[in-house]
Amino acid sequence: MNRSLPLTAGKGALIQDAVQMVASYPKTALTVDCVIFGFEENELKVLLIRSDLQAYKGLWTLLGDVVRESEDLGDAAYRVLRERTGLNDIFLEQVQTFSSPGRHPGGRVTTVAFYSLINIRHHRLKTLDNEVHWHNLQSIEAMGFDHKDILDVCHQRLQRRVQEHPLGFNLLPDKFSLRELQNLYEAILDIKLDRRNFRKKFFSMDFLIDTEEYEVDVPHRPGKLYKFNFQKYQRHQRKWFGIDF
Amino acid sequence: MNRSLPLTAGKGALIQDAVQMVASYPKTALTVDCVIFGFEENELKVLLIRSDLQAYKGLWTLLGDVVRESEDLGDAAYRVLRERTGLNDIFLEQVQTFSSPGRHPGGRVTTVAFYSLINIRHHRLKTLDNEVHWHNLQSIEAMGFDHKDILDVCHQRLQRRVQEHPLGFNLLPDKFSLRELQNLYEAILDIKLDRRNFRKKFFSMDFLIDTEEYEVDVPHRPGKLYKFNFQKYQRHQRKWFGIDF
């Protein structure tokens, strides 16, 4: 190649190759689906809508949407979240991509699954389209498309992450009692925990701030309320290594 | 809707809706990229080729290919692996999907990243197209597309997984010494480990089978060779729970 050619001309020609190449590839529609977890009445919940599609009439599905041209995956997922819940700047994690040719009755649709955690009490839903509703995770059976699989995979991811990162706090009020925190973990992990050991664990991590406030309107001795010290957690360097099959 | 219509007719009509809907969505090309890790001379390596694209002339890229119509993601990734290495039935894990609109100079291309682990010594490469080569992971700098990001994300995933599952054995010969095993972990995790504690750890897990054989052709006292007991590992139920931020 002649190195004295203007760079722009050369570059234009080279990119043209790539454009032709990409144009020859098979194409698929691209969507995001968000598994939005919430927590209320000591139950882990998930936000679902009735399927848009006649083919899945009556079945519940995840909140999703098409990824727009020139829109990033994360941006699309945040948009879905924002349009439904009005929330921004919330934890959101990409989990897995589902692309079985038969997963959508309308042709091949590739979907990228995300999950997010939001505090049900602190946010009213922005729209009530498609009967959007919080569902108890335990009670969910059939869903449209392969959304039950997606939900299960995201739930497993959540179970794992919540043990390694303080994500769970996104599901609680700013101020919470240790009982609430324990109920949250028990709901997410679907196990029972020893209360004393649970407290010791969290106090020893030393990321809880004692607000000096107490629960109100509870029919028993009120518990202390705490906040999570995100600042201190940020500064904390996670120790690394520990083989454990 | 008239419920006495033949089911097929009804169903056909419903799917037609979906087809029209999907047809109206923006489309993207879909590819898979495989980060194929190997281990040799106490170094973690990765299999790369020279970019097909003139725009990235001279740069190294991951092994990838277009996902065919009606081909599943995992199938496509296995196909790439098979076409390059002749290997089947190897560990392969989906990691993350990359879809920034600008990541490919030829237009929007969504790629799903996988990683895999293979034993370099036991398999000759099937083709030598595009100067396919094993590269020392430490020595890799610039790569084409966003492949360096993809590589880094896959390496992090590997570091995590290898501490929780006995994946590393896929990179070793059937029979290996504990020194080799430790070198492998040190290379993947990029840390030094205490030899005695490392041995104790693995012996106490009790998944190693003593072959009663020894290394040969080593210029020092030969070490015992072991196999990994995959059967026993399979039966072993992973214990659950342990919050640890």
Place this chain on the structure above:
DNA sequence: ACAAAAGTGTTGCTACTACACCCATGA
């Protein structure tokens, strides 16, 4: 004999489990 890596034990510390009683509050 020397070089090089294999192989081995002990001690202290930390972190987890299991478990039972008294306390504060609202009804």
Place this chain on the structure above:
DNA sequence: TCATGGGTGTAGTAGCAACACTTTTGT
């Protein structure tokens, strides 16, 4: 006064980190 959950401590155990010397083999 009772019911309900809040709050606390201890003893036993398991697992991890740190650490140095002897053994075996090839050259």
